[in-house]
């Protein structure tokens with residue numbers, strides 16, 4: 001009998017000494033750099049946008065760590081990148097400016113970009129000077145991404161784009177967008193009719209982002225209208241009609257990192273401070289269970305970094321960790337509210353713990369939406385298990 | 389993965405899948421001590437994976453032992469193999485070799501009085517069948533003879549023997565050990581985590597198989613999205629229990645369990661806490677997918693789920709290990725918890 005349980009195993013991996021040495025450097029750097037940020041700012045974690053901070057991280061050589069040296073990357077290991085990412089998340093560093101570029105766009109361009117794109121853009125990514133947006137979702141295409149309609153038609157000089165993207169984080173301030181468009185309207189080519197494009201948002205005309213305020217008052221994502229947008233021929237990334245396969249690889253990068261369980265870790269830290277001196281065994285054991293989860297998810301996450309480092313494609317394993325990680329981090333604000341008497345408050349009211357709690361309670365619903373919902377992740381897991 | 393671990397994984401799976409189908413498990417449950425199985429296991433030296441080479445052992449690491457102990461869960465093995473592996477390791481830590489015979493381990497509150505061992509009401513794994521007991525008291529490994537013990541036969545939900553022994557037992561040997569007195573409790577928890585990982589893997593595989601075979605509404609259950617999501621949920625939980633258990637084994641190899649500082653206790657506590665917590669959902673989902681057939685004695689899902697329920701509590705459950713970790717975390721506070729998790733200082 002073939003065993004699913006045996007296929008889905010996470011070989012323990014430990015981080016190499018050079019990555020642990022890097023961790024120490026990163027900690028020292030973050031300690032100094034983040035001194036002047038309020039704890040509220042820090043609780044926003046990878047949603048907080050701060051170009052200056054990203055440039056400093058870039059100047060340290062800590063962005064685009066895994067990208068090839070010939071294009072200005074560092075050519076370092078997936079473990080090194082893992083360490084920088086997790087230290088930033090736990091410290092509550094404002095990483096939104098470089099987040100997408102460092103996590104997926106740089107790798108995507110390295111794999112599929114033209115020489116010119118690689119030569120001009122990758123150095124900007126590693127310097128922390130290029131902010132990327134992800135143009136995938138549309139008003140009528142969320143989970144069913146491949147049903148998207150925004151079309152790119154060939155013209156004599158390049159491409160003409162019409163349509164609308166939505167929920168595009170940072171589109172109103174990003175330098176580039178990597179977008180998925182329909183290049184073949186044939187209804188029999190739902191997946192094969194898609195292609196990826198690189199758009200220079202600071203140059204190209206006809207793109208209008210409208211910022212959408214989220215329920216907590218945050219202004220991060222946008223609806224982006226494309227009206228007769230002319231793109232040059234070389235805006236196409238990779239091969240026409242291969243967009244779905246490329247996007248699937250990109251999503252694997254998007255789903256495999258430690259941010260899928262660490263979004264609320266800053267809150268957990270502050271909760272521990274609030275519970276200073278707590279002796280109630282029932283409360284301690286609930287906290288302990290969260291710590292046990294965190295240790296478990298961290299080890300699974302490092303195991304995935306090891307698979308990436310070995311050049312494997314851990315789609316199934318990454319979906320599992322995202323699904324579990326999301327359950328963990330999404331439950332934390334509720335638990336914090338349950339274990340500590342202080343009420344959650346809006347920013348500007350209450351003490352800092354109350355404000356962080358108030359913020360994370362409100363944004364937690366998004367944890368299970370961004371990057372693909374649990375229902376979709378479980379569909380992917382089921383497929384990987386061979387039952388779908 | 390080390391080569392030894394690979395070889396052991398193969399041979400242990402072969403041994404148990406040959407020996408332990410459902411009818412064999414039923415027979416062992418009805419007949420008591422599985423002498424033939426024990427003979428097979430010891431002939432192959434499975435019990436001696438951590439014993440010294442001088443004593444015919446393999447001098448393996450805990451990571452090498454992991455597949456054997458996991459398999460004991462997966463195949464619902466009704467003999468004290470994990471406990472015996474531990475007993476050999478405890479002996480080896482004092483450069484001793486375990487005597488011949490079936491051991492049982494004691495973990496808590498036992499005392500030496502007038503040169504005799506006085507036991508508590510702890511249920512001892514196959515204590516009634518054991519030739520001798522081994523445990524740690526006041527910095528000494530204590531080995532006691534069971535022949536004068538009064539056996540009160542007990543079983544856990546898995547119907548594995550957990551006898552209590554009373555009376556004053558003759559001491560066969562003592563030797564100083566570098567291990568702390570609570571080591572058996574901690575490593576007992578570690579053994580059960582690996583067994584839970586194994587039994588959970590078996591429950592998952594049975595559920596996947598059954599959902600593929602069973603048809604309702606004209607198609608197999610696994611074609612229904614609700615069932616697919618149950619199975620995906622189950623698979624994630626099972627993988628997570630395996631991941632933290634094997635991490636704890638690896639950590640034990642690299643950092644030990646004694647002394648101050650950042651040893652394997654953190655990961656062991658996490659492993660048992662997570663494994664015990666996961667049992668509730670793993671058993672619930674795997675039974676739900678099976679419908680009524682999984683609730684029968686004839687269909688063998690219960691061989692693993694009943695053991696999961698038992699092992700969930702043995703050597704401490706969610707609340708004990710959660711409290712242990714919670715106390716560390718609250719005492720550390722927000723600034724020190726992450727350095728502890730990432731292994732740097734405590």
Ligand SMILES: Cc1cc2nc3c(=O)[nH]c(=O)nc-3n(C[C@H](O)[C@H](O)[C@H](O)COP(=O)(O)OP(=O)(O)OC[C@H]3O[C@@H](n4cnc5c(N)ncnc54)[C@H](O)[C@@H]3O)c2cc1C
Nearest residue numbers: 134135136137142143167168169366369370371372373375
């Ligand atoms: C904070 C935030 C930032 C985001 N940033 C970006 C971004 O930068 N770029 C971008 O392209 N997108 C972005 N997104 C969009 C995100 O990827 C989508 O929200 C997500 O893919 C779900 O799509 P939807 O919101 O249209 O929900 P829908 O697809 O309409 O789903 C609604 C509900 O139905 C469920 N559902 C849908 N299909 C199925 C099915 N087949 N079976 C069972 N259940 C199903 C879903 O799981 C969900 O629970 C962002 C979203 C958020 C919340």
